Amino acid sequence: MMDPRVMDPDQEIVHRSGMDDRDVDEVVRVLEALRAWRETERRMSVVSRRYMKLGETDMRALRYIIAMQSHGRVVTPGAIAEHLGITTASTTKLIDRLAAGGHVLRSPHPSDRRSLAIEVTEDTRRAARETVGRSHARRFTAAARLTAQEREVVTRFLHDLAGPGTDEEQT
Amino acid sequence: MMDPRVMDPDQEIVHRSGMDDRDVDEVVRVLEALRAWRETERRMSVVSRRYMKLGETDMRALRYIIAMQSHGRVVTPGAIAEHLGITTASTTKLIDRLAAGGHVLRSPHPSDRRSLAIEVTEDTRRAARETVGRSHARRFTAAARLTAQEREVVTRFLHDLAGPGTDEEQT
DNA sequence: TGCTTGAATATAGCCAGGCTAACGAAATCA
DNA sequence: TGATTTCGTTAGCCTGGCTATATTCAAGCA
Numbered sequence: 001m002m003d004p005r006v007m008d009p010d011q012e013i014v015h016r017s018g019m020d021d022r023d024v025d026e027v028v029r030v031l032e033a034l035r036a037w038r039e040t041e042r043r044m045s046v047v048s049r050r051y052m053k054l055g056e057t058d059m060r061a062l063r064y065i066i067a068m069q070s071h072g073r074v075v076t077p078g079a080i081a082e083h084l085g086i087t088t089a090s091t092t093k094l095i096d097r098l099a100a101g102g103h104v105l106r107s108p109h110p111s112d113r114r115s116l117a118i119e120v121t122e123d124t125r126r127a128a129r130e131t132v133g134r135s136h137a138r139r140f141t142a143a144a145r146l147t148a149q150e151r152e153v154v155t156r157f158l159h160d161l162a163g164p165g166t167d168e169e170q171t
Numbered sequence: 172m173m174d175p176r177v178m179d180p181d182q183e184i185v186h187r188s189g190m191d192d193r194d195v196d197e198v199v200r201v202l203e204a205l206r207a208w209r210e211t212e213r214r215m216s217v218v219s220r221r222y223m224k225l226g227e228t229d230m231r232a233l234r235y236i237i238a239m240q241s242h243g244r245v246v247t248p249g250a251i252a253e254h255l256g257i258t259t260a261s262t263t264k265l266i267d268r269l270a271a272g273g274h275v276l277r278s279p280h281p282s283d284r285r286s287l288a289i290e291v292t293e294d295t296r297r298a299a300r301e302t303v304g305r306s307h308a309r310r311f312t313a314a315a316r317l318t319a320q321e322r323e324v325v326t327r328f329l330h331d332l333a334g335p336g337t338d339e340e341q342t
Numbered sequence: 343t344g345c346t347t348g349a350a351t352a353t354a355g356c357c358a359g360g361c362t363a364a365c366g367a368a369a370t371c372a
Numbered sequence: 373t374g375a376t377t378t379c380g381t382t383a384g385c386c387t388g389g390c391t392a393t394a395t396t397c398a399a400g401c402a
Binding site: 023041 | 174210330
């Protein structure tokens with residue numbers, strides 16, 4: 001009635017690759033570390049979003065606006081919508097929320113009078129720099145502690161994780 | 172008016188650690204790989220959740236229930252609420268949604284008549300195994316491709332990322 | 343110039359998924 | 373046994389998505 005191998009689809013791979021128990025153990029440790037890190041990230045993201053009273057998408061939007069603005073680009077609602085993968089209608093409400101919270105301003109677009117330039121307020125830019133910057137610094141430090149060869153190993157592993165998985169895009 | 176260092180808080184760390192340009196470049200590559208992987212994960216999660224017509228929390232709940240059940244544990248709504256970090260009221264609605272979608276059943280708890288045992292249906296268990304299992308297999312394969320020393324490097328790096336960041340819990 | 347078509351944002355109204363408060367039923371404790 | 377605590381549910385609210393539609397302006401053309 002209950003299949004004990006349910007959460008253990010590794011057997012097939014293990015069998016194919018001829019790994020011994022010790023190898024499997026190490027691999028599992030890597031995966032566990034990966035899982036732990038993701039969980040930490042998720043939790044910290046929840047904490048900092050609670051702190052700034054923003055939802056996940058709003059936060060992503062803010063990061064995007066700040067990044068673009070720091071490169072001197074004019075950020076329009078349409079561009080935000082596209083970046084986030086949501087509709088422009090939802091983006092209008094999103095900007096309403098950010099504006100109500102004093103995070104952004106709607107300024108006229110310099111050349112297209114149909115459009116807008118969304119600008120982040122100075123206070124929010126500072127706050128974002130503090131919270132986002134902290135976790136960025138943590139990542140930076142961790143990567144900086146590695147030797148050159150180790151960095152190469154880690155980078156390769158990460159690319160390996162992300163790379164060939166782009167197959168199941170289905171629309 | 173516009174500070175070009177806004178998204179570049181790395182300068183201080185770089186300065187402290189006495190890294191040269193080449194080092195910085197490599198570190199940035201590591202971080203970029205990290206970011207790319209996270210983005211991939213996020214996108215794929217969106218895709219598979221759309222496929223199963225489930226929200227993020229519902230999916231997490233399902234994974235939790237399947238995992239516990241596979242260890243022979245009785246899963247109660249309260250335990251689900253605690254694991255997800257949401258209220259029991261929200262969990263009631265969550266279970267309503269999962270039950271309406273045919274993903275779980277409310278069965279009587281074997282020993283406590285106030286409580287319930289939430290059970291995943293066979294169909295959903297199979298579907299979850301397929302989608303979740305695929306990305307798990309991808310991670311497993313990537314980790315399996317590493318040598319023993321490389322696995323150690325990666326694990327250490329990941330722990331380093333997740334580890335000391337648990338300081339800012341602020342309730 | 344004046345008209346038409348398309349682009350960019352906004353509005354209205356719907357649904358999902360969180361929350362708090364209050365409740366009933368069962369377990370537990372004095 | 374009676375009081376208290378625990379567990380899940382219900383009711384009602386708010387946020388953040390969506391679609392469909394409206395509004396305003398830009399751009400191309402007769």
